[in-house]
Amino acid sequence: MTNIWMHIGAGSFHRAHQAWYLHRLLKEVAAEQWKIAIGGIRNDVVPLLTALSQQNNEYILETVSPQGVREYEKITSIAKVLPWDEKMTALIEQGAKEETKVIAFTVTEAGYYLDTSHNLDPNSADIQTELKGTICTIYGAVKAILKERIKQNGKPVTLLSCDNLRHNGDRFRHGFLQFLELCKDQELIEWVKKNTTSPNDMVDRIVPRPAADLAPRVAKETGFNDKAPVMGESFIQWVVEDNFISGRPELEKVGVEMVKDVQPYEEAKIRILNASHSCIAWAGTLIGLSYIHEGTHNPDIKKLAWNYVTQDVIPCLTPCPLDLEDYRDVVLDRFGNPNIQDTNQRVAADGLSKIPGFITPTLIGCYDRGKEPKATAVLPALFFIFMEEWHHGRLPYEYQDGILNADTMHAMFNSADPIAIFAGDKALFGKIAGKAEFVTLIRQTVSELKNWINSAK
Structure with missing residues (x-):
């Protein structure tokens, strides 16, 4: 049978x-x-x-x-x-x-x-x-x-x-x-x-x-x-x-x-591979690139992903049965494969689910360790700028997100202080949402990234 x-x-x-x-x-x-x-x-x-x-x-x-x-x-x-x-x-x-x-x-x-x-x-x-x-x-x-x-x-x-x-x-x-x-x-x-x-x-x-x-x-x-x-x-x-x-x-x-226990494998994969993937997709899109390998080969974008993993993720996940530095390097090597032709559009999708699932645990982990998550804050800040471009109809492709409420998102960007609303969203950031130090960090990071994006285009 x-x-x-x-x-x-x-x-x-x-x-x-x-x-x-x-x-x-x-x-x-x-x-x-x-x-x-x-x-x-x-x-x-x-x-x-x-x-x-x-x-x-x-x-x-x-x-x-x-x-x-x-x-x-x-x-x-x-x-x-x-x-x-x-x-x-x-x-x-x-x-x-x-x-x-x-x-x-x-x-x-x-x-x-x-x-x-x-x-x-x-x-x-x-x-x-x-x-x-x-x-x-x-x-x-x-x-x-x-x-x-x-x-x-x-x-x-x-x-x-x-x-x-x-x-x-x-x-x-x-x-x-x-x-x-x-x-x-x-x-x-x-x-x-x-x-x-x-x-x-x-x-x-x-x-x-x-x-x-x-x-x-x-x-x-x-x-x-x-x-x-x-x-x-x-x-x-x-x-x-x-x-x-x-x-x-x-x-x-x-x-x-x-x-018996998948957790060490999935935690490394989700925080290192999945989150870095999204980082490269959002950043690449914002400076006019179409493919993941193009962003990975851009020294500035690769450094954003490398810093995120090295400065924040690895300390949060240590000790770990995996060699996290080696895993980071293998992942970035895979992302740089030009033959895959993986699009930023595919990887950039579903950001509203990926931030709480892939990124926020590291933000919270850093604060719990008494460390400001400067390198990790780059990822939600990139997504904020990415969605701001979506709001203005300036993305080069259709953004797909299974839980996006378009009216709510447009209303946020039409408000007096979109960053405060974004950084205060408990659905995205859990217990750190709205905390003054986190809102300030996102505000500063968005400003720095916009300067970089304007110079990189």
């Missing part, structure tokens, strides 16, 4: 990361009986699912090293493509089956609708829509799947977040149970507590949106006219808490690190 790993979120990252590991496992272990069923929550997934269905659920993954070495592999781990409809019929049907042992998902940081206290935001428009009966978030989708699963067999299932969210399994589980409380579904709450687990995990591979030249290059190199190719860097990592309630693939056989 084939065991199914159902994945919600058919985007490039899953297909270049988790699907790759399961593909490798199928090749390495002939008796392995795990395959993927893939689907999505929103209707923008339809073209991709259609393309995959038309090519036997297979696609090409192109990887490229910092030295420019490109390799191509046909990924064959997807057994089923689950067609989308508003009622999530195929997702619910597959998730309810006993053969589905793991329900995993990649819905971006904003897709969890959590505030800085990591509680579900009940006032979110999407959550409110869902409480009225329309599925549009991971919470509503998983609720519907589990209700049907209880009807059909009631077998336990693992719920696995694969997003760049600190303690992602714990955070999803907490948000999901709060959502069920809003739904007043005590019976399902008790079932979830007894019959599901939500392991934490840390995922890492830079996977840009597929560029226009990817499909022609794949066709030329492989002879496969792929309508759904993906590309990513050659580096890949996956660290997973070994807490699966209904069995799991033997992922350790293909390099996945199965551990």
Whole structure:
């Protein structure tokens, strides 16, 4: 019997990361009986699912090293493509089956609708829509799947977040149970507590949106006219808490690190890689650059990221089982890969979720240690200037943010003191929001950065 790993979120990252590991496992272990069923929550997934269905659920993954070495592999781990409809019929049907042992998902940081206290935001428009009966978030989708699963067999299932969210399994589980409380579904709450687990995990591979030249290059190199190719860097990592309630693939056989505690890995990755990535994207955009590698090769921008990690993050995370200085250097080397062609637009997205998730813990950690976080303050200050450009319609691309309230943001910049409002936002900065020393630091940093931006353009 084939065991199914159902994945919600058919985007490039899953297909270049988790699907790759399961593909490798199928090749390495002939008796392995795990395959993927893939689907999505929103209707923008339809073209991709259609393309995959038309090519036997297979696609090409192109990887490229910092030295420019490109390799191509046909990924064959997807057994089923689950067609989308508003009622999530195929997702619910597959998730309810006993053969589905793991329900995993990649819905971006904003897709969890959590505030800085990591509680579900009940006032979110999407959550409110869902409480009225329309599925549009991971919470509503998983609720519907589990209700049907209880009807059909009631077998336990693992719920696995694969997003760049600190303690992602714990955070999803907490948000999901709060959502069920809003739904007043005590019976399902008790079932979830007894019959599901939500392991934490840390995922890492830079996977840009597929560029226009990817499909022609794949066709030329492989002879496969792929309508759904993906590309990513050659580096890949996956660290997973070994807490699966209904069995799991033997992922350790293909390099996945199965551990008791993911925290040291995810903390280093989120604060060093993810936050620095955003820093480079916002700064690069503001001086007229389009790609991450361009910003990384700019000495001023690279120094902003290097200073942030070296002066503030490493002291906050020490002691650590990882060599943090080496990790910093590897990360910046990866960002400088010109062959990835990762856009500032992709990495700059969802800043309103990334600041509290990736950056604020270091700000708070510095203050708690009695140190002013000058190097870290650069990151939210860059975002402030970035959003000021958005406010004036001067960004070179459309900014995408799952929790952006455009009216509120415009009102902030139309106010007498936008920086005070920004630095006083508890949703972004938690317990340091509005503190005089922090507001002053952001004010000074914004001023200094604007001078640099004007001279660098």
